[in-house]
Amino acid sequence: MSLFNTLLAPAISLAPRALIRKVSRRYIAGDTVAEATERVAALNAAGFCATVDVLGESTESLSQADHTTGEYLQVLEAIARDGLRANISVKPTALGLLLDATHCEHNLARLLNAAEAHSIFVRIDMEDASCTQHEIDLLLRLKRRGYNNVGLVLQAYLKRTDGDIAPLLGTGENLRICKGIYVEKPDLLVEGALDDRGAINPHFLRHVARCFDSGTFVGVATHDEALVDQVITLARSRLVAQTAFEFQMLLGVRESLRDRLLTEGYAVRIYVPYGKDWYGYSMRRIKENPRMAGYLLRALLTC
Numbered sequence: 001m002s003l004f005n006t007l008l009a010p011a012i013s014l015a016p017r018a019l020i021r022k023v024s025r026r027y028i029a030g031d032t033v034a035e036a037t038e039r040v041a042a043l044n045a046a047g048f049c050a051t052v053d054v055l056g057e058s059t060e061s062l063s064q065a066d067h068t069t070g071e072y073l074q075v076l077e078a079i080a081r082d083g084l085r086a087n088i089s090v091k092p093t094a095l096g097l098l099l100d101a102t103h104c105e106h107n108l109a110r111l112l113n114a115a116e117a118h119s120i121f122v123r124i125d126m127e128d129a130s131c132t133q134h135e136i137d138l139l140l141r142l143k144r145r146g147y148n149n150v151g152l153v154l155q156a157y158l159k160r161t162d163g164d165i166a167p168l169l170g171t172g173e174n175l176r177i178c179k180g181i182y183v184e185k186p187d188l189l190v191e192g193a194l195d196d197r198g199a200i201n202p203h204f205l206r207h208v209a210r211c212f213d214s215g216t217f218v219g220v221a222t223h224d225e226a227l228v229d230q231v232i233t234l235a236r237s238r239l240v241a242q243t244a245f246e247f248q249m250l251l252g253v254r255e256s257l258r259d260r261l262l263t264e265g266y267a268v269r270i271y272v273p274y275g276k277d278w279y280g281y282s283m284r285r286i287k288e289n290p291r292m293a294g295y296l297l298r299a300l301l302t303c
């Protein structure tokens with residue numbers, strides 16, 4: 001992480017709300033379900049699939065968790081009503097994981113039932129390392145209950161992912177692999193990851209290869225073009241069908257790369273966050289990970 005980003009992070013925290021709003025517009029669809037579905041419809045028209053994320057992580061009460069669940073139910077209804085090519089991504093802590101795991105599972109099951117009725121997939125985002133085992137256990141419990149329209153995210157920057165991935169592989173399974181966004185204790189991370197995001201790439205690639213080999217559908221979530229190219233080379237060398245994986249990118253990030261992939265015939269899914277918590281989300285991202293400060297400044301200079 002550069003000194004530039006480390007110094008910039010607190011400074012950006014002091015930036016006027018209007019400035020953060022301006023920058024975040026590129027990355028966040030808006031405040032409402034209608035704004036999110038409008039953005040998704042435009043992405044669909046341009047050839048992309050989408051994943052809708054309702055912003056808000058630090059849930060302080062079960063009623064707040066239930067409210068978020070209700071918001072996601074509206075999103076599912078809107079996706080089905082408008083015939084959008086979209087699914088949803090959910091953070092278990094937003095559904096109450098750290099308050100009451102059983103209640104969180106109940107909320108997720110409500111979403112899975114509603115999604116299943118419309119053949120919509122539900123992705124469980126992976127949060128910080130204190131949640132990793134809880135979120136794997138949650139997924140496995142839901143699988144045992146017979147839900148098939150659900151899949152987890154694994155983070156290539158964690159050493160433990162080599163072991164975590166094993167029970168999640170198989171035909172009909174669906175994983176997202178990402179590098180990982182949270183600031184974690186160095187001993188949890190693969191070698192070099194603390195100072196060099198490129199050091200995560202061989203691990204990322206190994207997890208993708210295991211998905212390919214086991215027939216697991218894999219969402220390759222990265223904006224790192226070198227890594228994207230390595231995934232393409234790997235898929236070609238193993239004769240993996242283009243329908244066996246998709247690239248996933250965040251709204252507003254590296255749009256030239258997403259366009260290139262679409263032109264080359266790959267499926268590309270765009271992660272579309274929306275919600276009233278846009279300010280909290282933006283600021284949390286900056287505080288949790290000073291690297292985001294650099295991204296925000298770059299975005300500001302180019303908007």
Ligand code: FDA
Pocket residue numbers: 124125126127153155178179180181182197198221222223224225248249250253254270271295296
């Ligand atoms: P890397 O960090 O090496 O960045 C490569 C380049 O991409 C950078 O140089 C920069 O230019 C650009 N870039 C990356 N992120 C950017 C941003 N936000 N704004 C502007 N430019 C950016 N993490 C997690 O822990 N749990 C999860 O569930 C998810 N889910 C998820 C879904 C999707 C669809 C994506 C794309 C990402 C996630 N992530 C995530 C975040 C992920 O772990 C990772 O932190 C970011 O994608 C950045 O890492 P890259 O792989 O892009 O590489």
